[in-house]
Amino acid sequence: GESVGLHLPTLSVQEGDNSIINCAYSNSASDYFIWYKQESGKGPQFIIDIRSNMDKRQGQRVTVLLNKTVKHLSLQIAATQPGDSAVYFCAEINQGGKLIFGQGTELSVKP
C-alpha cells in the first residue's frame, strides 16, 4: 500500500510555545490537503484542510501553509497545550481520489 513506512519523528515543545509540524507531499498534481490528529488507539481526527489554490488557511489556534513549489505543508499550532500531544499526519488526495497519508510527527507537550 501507499505510504511511508518509517518510524515517526518526534517534536517536543513547552506548554504555551508555538509548534510547527512539517510535511513533504509526493504528488504535484494533488489539489487537496488535510491535517489529521491521531491520539493513541484512536482513528485520525480532522484538524484543517487547504486546497491547492491557496497558500495559507487559518483555523482556531492552527494555521496551515502550503508551498507548492517545493511540495511542502506545515501545520502551526499556537499556544500549544498538553491536550495537543498526539501524532499529526498530513494527507493528500491524489488524482485518483485516494487519500494518502504522509509520515506523521509525534508531538509531545511538556507542562
Place this chain on the structure above:
Amino acid sequence: GAVVSQHPSWVICKSGTSVKIECRSLDFQATTMFWYRQFPKQSLMLMATSNEGSKATYEQGVEKDKFLINHASLTLSTLTVTSAHPEDSSFYICSAREGQVTEAFFGQGTRLTVV
C-alpha cells in the same frame, strides 16, 4: 463533523479463522470508503479504496483474496480478514467520504490480534 462508526473496536481471534470489520457512515452517504492498516509508530497505509456498488481497488502488495472488501450500500463497508495469521495483527481503520474532493471522516479503528 460527520460520524463514521467502526465495529468492533478490538478483536482477538485464533490463527486460521476469519474476522469481519464493519464501517458505517451514520449521517451521510459514503460514496467512497478507504481501508487502512497501521503498525505501531507508523503511518496509515492505504490497503484499498471502495466505491459503493463496485469492486474495491487494492493497493499494490495487498492480497485481495485475503482482505475481502464489500461496499454494498452507501452507508456500510466491510473488511474481512480471511484465514488470519499473527502477522495480520494490526490496527485497521476505515474512512468514508461523500464526494470526490472533500474531507474524509475516520472510524475509531479496530485492533486485531491473532493468536
